[in-house]
Amino acid sequence: MMTLSGKQIQKLGKRLKEADASAEDLALLDEFRREFDDRLLAISGDVSSAVHSAGIRYLLAGRAKRTKSIIRKLRRQANRDMDLSRMDDIVGLRVIVLDPVSQQDAIDVIRRANKEVREPFDYRHLPAGRYRAVHLVLGEPSRRVEVQVRTLAQHLWADACERFGERAKEGDPTDDEQGYLDKLGAFCVGIDGGSVDGPAASDFLGRYRVLHSGFTTPQAQGEQMHSYVVTYNTLTDQLVRCEKFPSTSEGRREALDFYKYQVSHLLDTEFDVLVLNSSSEAALRVTHPRYFPE
Structure with a gap:
């Protein structure tokens, strides 16, 4: 696998912003993504251990x-000046903990154990109906790994x-969606503050308890990471396949090869195909629940 230079990556990003991606540019982008694999595995281990x-x-x-x-991220109007070579989240980790005290403790130990590219993005004090978490950016300036730490x-x-969907995720939900997110946000702020009272409690407590049960199950816990390729039908909202691969560099390569095979044979308008690292499928059902509908 060749290593792309910074200038090649910048030029690739500009082409992807301005025109439909050619087969050659898609292949180059895939090469660029694969350069992060070892970094993701290494930082996954460091974060998990810490x-x-x-x-x-x-x-x-x-x-x-x-x-x-x-x-899609490169083409967003708000990101017109974004440089592909400095995108923070080509690869990323999601760390889920129970409560705000554990969240701060996790942030502190992760920062002590890893080299940071920039100061954390702290979204914890945004209004209740907005996204809340802390994002750390670890690794090297040219090979960054984003770590989201959430309660x-x-x-x-x-x-x-x-x-x-994408529009809501980017901060432009419909009025009905925002109303729902405001109510859910108030409930979640209450949970993190130690209270389950309030008018929204009856609407959301059941969903929270399902996540909490999944979080605390012994099958979800574990330090050893495996690679999973998840294939999900977005039209029928069904999990098609969840394939597990060994927790080694070779296993990661096998997972990526299988991912490429799935992507090349399935319509991206109908299927989502993802490569995820986790300790177990039980953990994935908590960290990525929308791909594992009950």
Whole structure:
């Protein structure tokens, strides 16, 4: 696999912004994404070890951003000046903990154990109907890994927002969607503050308890990471396949090869195909619940 230079990556990003992606540019983008694989595996291990050693209960999942998601992000009007070579979240980790105290503890130990590219993005004090979490950017300036640290309640809100689609995720939901997210946000802020009272409690407590049960199940816990390729039918809202691969560099390569095979044989207008790293499928059902409908 060749390594693209910074200038090649910048030029590729500009072409992807301005025109339909050619087969050659899609192949180059795939090469660029694969350069992050070893970094993702290494930082997954470092983050997991740091949080585990601190005695914090957590779930962790990692993923590589899909090609179409990278291109879509580059083409957003707000990102017209974005440089592909400096995109923070080509690959990323999601760390889920139970409560705000555990969240801060996890942030502290992760920062001590890893090299940071920039200061954290702290979204915890935004209004209740907005996304809340802390994002760390680790690694090297040219090969960044984004680490999202969320409480379980913050994760419940974020997952609900993602289910509404790209527009809601980017901060432009419909009035009805925003009304729902405001109510859910108030509930989640209450949960993190130690209260389950309020008018929205009856609407959302059941969903929170499902996530909490999944979080605390022994099958979801574990420090060893595996690669999973998840294939999901977006038209029928059904999980088609969840294939597990060994927790080694070779296993990661096999997962990526299988991912490429799936992507090349399935319509991206009908199927989502993702490569995820996690300790177990039980953990994925908490970290990425929309791909595992009950």
